[in-house]
Amino acid sequence: MNLKCVRCGRTLDASISAVRCACGGLLEVRHDLGELDADELRRLWTGRRASLAPEDRSGVWRFRELVAPPGEMVTRGEGNTGLYPVPELAGWAGVGELFLKHEGENPTGSFKDRGMTVGVSAAKRVGARVVACASTGNTSASLASYAAISGLACVVLVPAGKVSGAKLSQATAYGARTLLVRGNFDAALSLLQSMADELELYVLNSVNPWRLEGQKTVMLEVLEMLGWRAPDWVVLPGGNLGNTAAFGKALEEARDLGLIERLPRMAVVQAEGAAPFVRAFESGWTDLRPVLPETVATAIRIGNPVNYPKARDVLRALDGVAVAVSDREILEAKALVDRSGVGCEPASAASLAGLKKLRERGVISEGSRVVCVLTGHILKDPDATTWYHSGCFEHSNQPVEVEASEQAIRTVMGRL
Numbered sequence: 031m032n033l034k035c036v037r038c039g040r041t042l043d044a045s046i047s048a049v050r051c052a053c054g055g056l057l058e059v060r061h062d063l064g065e066l067d068a069d070e071l072r073r074l075w076t077g078r079r080a081s082l083a084p085e086d087r088s089g090v091w092r093f094r095e096l097v098a099p100p101g102e103m104v105t106r107g108e109g110n111t112g113l114y115p116v117p118e119l120a121g122w123a124g125v126g127e128l129f130l131k132h133e134g135e136n137p138t139g140s141f142k143d144r145g146m147t148v149g150v151s152a153a154k155r156v157g158a159r160v161v162a163c164a165s166t167g168n169t170s171a172s173l174a175s176y177a178a179i180s181g182l183a184c185v186v187l188v189p190a191g192k193v194s195g196a197k198l199s200q201a202t203a204y205g206a207r208t209l210l211v212r213g214n215f216d217a218a219l220s221l222l223q224s225m226a227d228e229l230e231l232y233v234l235n236s237v238n239p240w241r242l243e244g245q246k247t248v249m250l251e252v253l254e255m256l257g258w259r260a261p262d263w264v265v266l267p268g269g270n271l272g273n274t275a276a277f278g279k280a281l282e283e284a285r286d287l288g289l290i291e292r293l294p295r296m297a298v299v300q301a302e303g304a305a306p307f308v309r310a311f312e313s314g315w316t317d318l319r320p321v322l323p324e325t326v327a328t329a330i331r332i333g334n335p336v337n338y339p340k341a342r343d344v345l346r347a348l349d350g351v352a353v354a355v356s357d358r359e360i361l362e363a364k365a366l367v368d369r370s371g372v373g374c375e376p377a378s379a380a381s382l383a384g385l386k387k388l389r390e391r392g393v394i395s396e397g398s399r400v401v402c403v404l405t406g407h408i409l410k411d412p413d414a415t416t417w418y419h420s421g422c423f424e425h426s427n428q429p430v431e432v433e434a435s436e437q438a439i440r441t442v443m444g445r446l
């Protein structure tokens with residue numbers, strides 16, 4: 031196992047503490063795939079689900095052969111999340127079969143925990159004292175928790191006034207030093223990266239290659255649950271594009287190892303007001319032009335995604351597409367995911383909204399078997415949910431206040 035720079039191609043030892051190459055390029059973890067056997071891995075990984083050992087119970091570390099060197103593992107038993115078949119939503123979107131992979135079921139309520147268990151373990155391995163991130167909310171909540179259980183100090187930079195209160199409350203409650211930066215996420219991340227050496231901070235944004243190794247396991251679990259038969263499409267929301275990079279890497283490695291016979295296609299969905307990746311895709315992969323981001327889905331309110339080079343290569347390799355959806359479409363899709371009983375935060379629902387749009391455009395065909403990834407829990411942004419249901423949208427479900435009397439209840443109840 032070693033690290034390779036995706037820009038200059040230099041190979042580096044896996045034990046280094048730097049998270050970027052000296053040339054400024056992104057690093058990628060390289061595994062010795064030649065030594066691994068697909069049948070053996072399938073047996074080993076699924077077998078570990080019956081074990082009570084923390085490193086086996088974790089839905090990240092049970093795939094450790096494709097994740098990170100074993101050693102001290104800072105784990106909360108993350109992963110092993112549900113894959114829900116949702117025939118009614120498949121009908122709404124117009125596809126043959128639809129599954130929702132619910133990453134909101136992780137310990138702090140988002141997919142970030144899969145990356146943090148590996149990233150914070152790496153921080154311990156390299157002897158870091160303080161871990162840090164910039165965040166639209168979920169990364170900070172997750173890092174704060176994993177830092178607390180590992181005994182590391184933690185600093186998080188979040189855009190002032192643009193993070194859901196639920197996420198902010200997690201970061202502060204888990205004990206992170208929380209800085210409300212008067213600027214957007216991109217500004218906060220840029221500041222953090224330029225000051226990390228001076229302040230001796232170990233950066234745990236998705237520029238950190240170990241984080242992405244953890245996030246790969248979302249795809250390994252999906253493939254395992256589908257009997258190692260790839261779906262036709264994987265659809266996910268895109269912000270800083272860490273998942274796009276990680277999921278693509280997982281799928282390519284799975285194909286190279288013979289775990290699956292063919293690659294699925296991938297669709298990355300961004301909010302219209304924060305869609306630099308979609309613009310780059312539509313213009314034939316010219317350089318990324320950063321935008322000033324704005325969207326109700328604050329988790330993906332990102333205008334200058336750091337993982338652009340990796341994500342672009344993934345879309346090319348997987349014959350993928352990128353599509354933008356409006357805030358209204360995101361909220362409608364969220365209302366439907368919520369109403370199905372599964373539930374998610376606004377950014378997550380971009381995946382379902384994007385699926386519908388791509389189906390309408392004929393990019394995704396009628397009989398397709400699709401997995402939409404839900405990235406965060408329904409309780410991550412209760413204000414957005416309450417706002418929707420107190421309004422006059424198609425799927426609004428307003429609560430009714432009544433007098434405390436049998437007659438009043440009889441009157442308003444009607445027939446259900």
Ligand code: F0G
Nearest residue numbers: 165166168169269270271272273405406
């Ligand atoms: N969905 C949710 C719920 C997120 O929190 C994020 C990113 C994304 C999607 C986008 O994922 O960056 O891998 O493309 N949240 C980060 C944060 C930026 O700070 O919590 P991506």
